[in-house]
Amino acid sequence: MTSSRRDLTFLERTVMKAIRALTIASEGYFAVFDEEMIRHRGLGEYLRSIAFMTQAWNRLVKQFGDENAHILAFYSSLWNGCVYCGYGHLYAHNLSYFQRTGRLFPIEEEAIEHFLRTNDDDFVAFVRSRLTGSDHADKLKLFEQLFSAQMSTQQPGQANDLMHVTIALYSYVNECSIVAEDRGPPMGKVAKDKALIARYHQARAASDTKQAVPAPLQN
Secondary structure, three states, rough: OOOOOOOOHHHHHHHHHHHHHHHHHHHHHOOOOHHHHHHOOOHHHHHHHHHHHHHHHHHHHHHHOOOHHHHHHHHHHHHHOOOOHHHHHHHHHHHHHHHOOOOOOOOHHHHHHHHHHOHHHHHHHHHHHOOOOOHHHHHHHHHHHHHHHHHHOOOHHHHHHHHHHHHHHHHHHHHHHOOOOOOOOOOOOOOOOOOHHHEEEEEEEOOOOOOOOOOOOOO
């Protein structure tokens, strides 16, 4: 994307800080690419963007549940090359999965940057190799539906229509979020549960079942 990297006006920065404070209070985190959205799109479009993103996200949560909405956001963001959102949504998903099941999800958020060095076929093969067995059948099905929609081979139906909502939403978000250099925070209300986050990382550190990601592709 093209941006002049202009400084925000006093009004823009005041509004941004107010929204950040409200978001931290309600969600436990804020997205650092908000400044880029304001700079690139202007304050009015940024405020309209919040409404659009909230509405689209709520549709995904209503259909798939919060946990699975995060895994779809992870997949979509990775296809767009955005580490910030890809990491943040996988992190939120993995925390929610751990909270619900007491188990570790077989795709670690720490492997995120590797995925950017693989092609689509390798990424798909990696996900399929991890999401084996009945425990992960529903999540693999979502991934396959999203991948089909991404490749325009999907079958008609409500679920697949919402896959296109996911793709459109993160194409819009990642246009600005991709400039963020750091990995994102857990992008959900689980960000507020510091005890859960601590237990999760303790479990990851103690796990002896971690699988290495495939070796990076050689150019």
